[in-house]
Amino acid sequence: MGGTDRAASDDNFATLWRPSADRRLVADLGRVRALRETWLRPEFPDRAMRVSLSTSRDGRHWRAVTGPVARNGSPIHLGRNLTARYLRLDLLDDKPMGLWEWTMLPR
Numbered sequence: 001m002g003g004t005d006r007a008a009s010d011d012n013f014a015t016l017w018r019p020s021a022d023r024r025l026v027a028d029l030g031r032v033r034a035l036r037e038t039w040l041r042p043e044f045p046d047r048a049m050r051v052s053l054s055t056s057r058d059g060r061h062w063r064a065v066t067g068p069v070a071r072n073g074s075p076i077h078l079g080r081n082l083t084a085r086y087l088r089l090d091l092l093d094d095k096p097m098g099l100w101e102w103t104m105l106p107r
Contacts, residue, residue, distance in 0.1 A: 009024035016043060023091040027054045027104065032057055034107040035082040040089075043098040050092035055084035068092050075103070 006050065042049050050066025057078070065079045067090070079087075 001102075011093060016100055017045040018089050018096075023105060025089045025099075025102065026059075027087040027089075027102065028059070029085050029087070029104070034086045035079070035084070036086065036105045036107040037077060037080045038082065038102070038104045039075035039077045040099055041074050041103070042076060042079060043070075043100060047095075047097065048072045049097060051076075051078070051103065052090045052092060053078045054088045055079070055082055055089070056086040056088065057084060058088045059086045067098075081107070 019025070038053070040049070040051070048070040049072065050068055050070045052069070053065045055061040055065055056062045065082060069078075077088075078089075087104065091097065
């Protein structure tokens with residue numbers, strides 16, 4: 001994953017990603033890929049997390065996929081049957097909350 005922080009998708013539940021000031025995380029998949037689904041494992045699964053998910057093929061033009069939505073639990077399923085090079089996750093709450101993992105499963 002390119003963008004903000006590799007800790008969000010390092011497949012290691014011992015590393016926690018904390019958002020920067022813009023509360024945005026961008027994943028660069030390296031090329032356009034087909035994804036079966038994507039999900040989040042939030043730091044606090046018992047608290048609702050407001051997020052939006054967008055996709056892009058070029059990193060400049062974005063299409064909203066999910067959101068804004070408020071969900072809790074773990075994992076939080078967001079998008080299904082996506083085709084994109086870039087995924088952008090926007091955290092819409094000001095309260096402190098991190099991610100243990102952002103998983104993107106290929107189709």
